[in-house]
Amino acid sequence: MGLSTAQVAERREAGQTNDVPRRSSRSVQEIVRANVFTRFNGLIGSLCVLVLIFGAWQDALFGGIIIANTAIGIIQELRAKRTLDKLAVVGEQRVKVSRDGAETLLEQKDLVLGDLIMLETGDRIVVDGVVEDSRSLEIDESLLTGEADPVHKASGQDVMSGSFVVAGGGSFTATKVGHDAYAAKLVLEASQFKLADSELQTGINRFLKLVTWLLVPVGLLLVVSQFVVSKNDFGQAVVSAVAGVVTMIPEGLVLMTSIAFAVGVVRLGQRQCLVQELPAIEGLARVDVLCVDKTGTLTEPGMDLDRFTVLRDDLPARDALRALVAADPSPNPTMNAVAESMSEGADPGWIVDQVVPFSSARKWSGASFKKEGDWVLGAADVLLAAGDPHRAEAERLGATGLRVLALVKVPDGRLDVLAQGGGERLQAVALVVLRQRIRPEAHGTIEYFGQQGVAVKVISGDNPASVGAIARSLAIPGADRPYDARDLTEANIAEAVDTHSVFGRVTPQQKRDMVKALQSRGHTVAMTGDGVNDVLALKDADLGVAMGSGSGATRAVAKIVLLDDSFATLPHVVAEGRRVLGNIERVANLFLTKTVYSILLAVLVGLIGVRFPFLPRHLTLISTLTIGIPAFFLALAPNLERARPGFVPRVLQFAVPAGLACGAATFLGYMLARDDPASEFAQDSTTATFTLFFLAMWVLALIARPYTWWRIGLVVAMGAAFLVILAVPWLRHFFALDHSSFHNDVVALVIAAAFGFLLSLALRRNWYGKLLARIPKKR
Template structure:
């Protein structure tokens, strides 16, 4: 085992050493868990509680009844097949995107630096680190050039930890400043990252209000099935005098109670959402993120990388003092930085001055908490480069000049000389002598304005939270027509109290000079006001806020740490993808609620019919094949189309109460009207059971089709066409003799059929009145 930095030379492992470690299994072979395996998908879709229950009922019908009454057994095959196909499609999309979205690791082998996949890191590898890099295995520091590591995801402590050679580093942490390297001492399942990666990237349905609500429905139904099945069997045995008829009647009543397609339709809608977003180069790392997208009402964006593109261009260098060699010092700083961030790269690329050849003797790397970096040069003093309002005194004319330039939308940084030895205590820096101002031109994303307009139209508030100068941030926000951009706020003046901070967040839209901890506090303050908050970002200063937000969205070009904690990664780095992401979430959630109304209505009317029949001790009005026909045409087929249809309605909390407020009155109307029509038909001893059950079938189908029409609102051509097609399909069954015979339908008694349809019509009108009263009452109560 490799346990210390000295076991690996400065040039890294050789190719032969790497090969030996791979052969010995000393490789970071943590499996990529972006989705379930195919075997797990098959087991999860076949070995379900519903399949077991429906399979048992199917066997009973095959033993005691006619094979036509076992049609509902096809539900097992259909549910399992559709679920498997859709989830395998989603798995392939996720696995492909996970490979694209995974951050490579830089290692040194045979004296040369190379990028390898995380799974290709071996024990003893010398891994190189720069700002923003995520530490993927455990080890010991071999080289440190101002290396600072954020271990907050492991320890909860937010302060960066300085790392010197020999200090341990643990997977799950990330670099916030400086650069260096460490030797991998624990890889694969031995590393702490193995558990973090598996938990963070697994494709799961957990922590979902939607799935929790559906599971509650399923628990309620499970409790009711056993007593109702016993009641039905006893009543059917007494009414028909035969075990076979009793079993068939009991099965017909129980099988309809089971909302067998609800979980399937939910899984399909989620899986299709993942596939659709995948086509837009959007990686959904956790399935509940689809739901979170729909509930977002506040979007916090970091200016850099979101409203603006990552790169910048040098606009001008304003020399403030002829007594100081400002331009030469700036060129020396640029040349001395071997791990430049976007700001320093812009200076390196745009500065015409040559490297003066100054020798650096000490450095303080840039950090988002300090907002400056510094270098001490042998014989040429100590220089710092960073935010003017941090480095310069409040009354300094250079600071006022920086504010003027920043108000035009340029990003302004100050170059200043500090007393020798100051960099040894960076937290107490003082005595800065301004030498120059550096103005950088930021590249505004061309799609940003249209994207902000979309969110304004959708009533989603956008808050710009940036570490840059408030005036500069405000200028860019105004150029993009963001509401409230005219009053940018310096976050250093904001209160720490959560309630007061929340009020400030509600009143304003643009915030500058926000530190990493303050971003986190802002997210928590908005959540405390009842908002569902999404946070976008690409830098290490965004990690804590991304982790605490209801939905974290990272740019594909962002740091490895940022992409690791986000639920959604925009692989094409396009802010314009976000409207599609939000729209997909709303489509999924709105449609699942619509589908749940259908399935729960069926469950309620099944319970009503079963209880009424059991109490009155008459024969159950339906054979299983009748209910299979009704369920297929009024629930199964329509639900499939409704679950995948466009839907832009913003999601609301209270999924369970809202569904029950529709399903209970609709189910009661269907159950009571059907029972009344059947009871009137069965009162005539001259009619056969097939005629009476046909009357009940007509009554239930007519009312169930009316319920489908209500659920399909708002109406458009294809929704009305779908309802009409289902009605036409039922008429075809009645018109074609062999289909009529197959489903045991005899619409011979016109009088009874007309009376039953009239009862259904009255029940339909009463249902509409009840729903309207509930909607009006709900508005009055502020629901």
């Protein structure tokens, strides 16, 4: 019966509900707090306050980056939060409960303590409870216990949230809901909007850690030298020291990374693709092997009856099939297809004694009837003997892409033996032939992955010949050599998955083992699926992709959910991943180049004992035009470059020589300008500004390759903006630029051009990379 409306109201009043806050993203308060109270904001804010106290307000312009970073970060994450929250509602599994004697579908948050929850194959258990009714109910608790074997649940036994139904059906009463449920805390942590286990993020963190360690000694050296040079002019010393320290901080790198990922989530959300973890975008871009399940991924969930061939006229084959359909409490898609085809015939009314539900491990389902005996419907190659001519006919039909089931009569009393994996092979009473529907977008998607160098492996529980036929129709390489997974052993599985592309008769545990075998060979593996038999493999793959119409269990463990079931969405996910990785690498080159030249300038100034060549406003201008604005556009631009490992070494191979060139050229231009007795600091610093700006523009032009119209326009626009500032008197005065010395301006241009040429030559010949390669590695 379940609860009554009055009882539900009482429990809601008492707070006994399952209304756990959805954690598809951080809360608004957390987003604001995380973007405001950052290490960078604290450091830059402190330096800004020092400049405002001891210097001119124009030199505190760099403090505006706090507002910009914070505002952009909050706005982008709030946009991503709205998208994720909306998609999470769409992708969330609804729960069937009994209330007031009628079954109804509810949102998970609407469950209350004591609800009677109905279970079918593929359902995820969302709250803890006690089984009330078990119809051969089998629960997979592997996500909680690590044990892969399903557990039979009888009436009175406990079920735990986080597990899922793999066979049979039944009902249970909710005994723990909301935060009290076992999996609530795990789900809360697992579904947060985060960037973790990412090569990209790990690399950026390594950069930041290195910069932090260098910042302290170099900053102290600069501060001491500026006090000495300024001859006790405390204000000038503070302003000069701040100018050097601020530029060492790659303050925008983390921001641009977060923005790029957040925008990726929003873009994919618009394509009905739910990204449950941010690293998923990066993950699929790195994938080199894509494992797909045939049913539900390459083919649509539904099937059509092609033919029903009766092999023995002395037995009631049609009535037996109708009785099996009627007896199955939780029919799978195959049984639903059979049921639709038998709709013209009535249930024969056979009295059921026992039901054995379908499971991926058995490959069949069956029932024991009081008078008519035991009947089973399942895979022909599992139920029939090897020499049986009907099995040969089934395999012949299966090789054409049809799905063939055998209906057999089991000797009385042998159904339990067969369910335990024993018993002799049986004789077919009829063959049920089903026609599968290939997804219209499957061919184009498979072709795309082939062009991108991603190997596609079809891993299915179906007949190998049938799987091979579907794979051949999609032109998957190696489809002409389907592999029967029943021949797999611990010794040969790694070699088999490396050399074959199509596998049939794969058990759920074997799918998991095959994913691990591929990973052991150094592959980055993505796995797609929609059924309960795919859950273990989805969980262990580097990237699990579930279909939106699949079971709640698959959606729970997958990192990406295709809410519209469109296999064609995957290329867009790959494209987003490549856009993020490629663009962040460009942005990292810009920011780390700035860090390198800032450190070099600070060290040279500190050791030689001269005034720092810039005011903070000079570096604000240079950073804005050569890094800040360009980085924003480059981080969000289209990018189809293939993902490659080695993010950190590649960035260092560019940023270190580029930063050294910028720092050395700037210091040289500054020292040459100081040699002129008639030159003042304003002219000297302008010469240094010109030199650094011209060379930083050269670096930007190198990073913007390959050139497109908008990238060329971006570089030209930044150069034009600098010329406008020079041409407008009040802007020139605002940024303290004095280009009255034509000689110094020419020197700056010549030095920048010379060092730019040397930098291009060094990068082309990879001198720095070759130097690093000669350094002995630690063993």
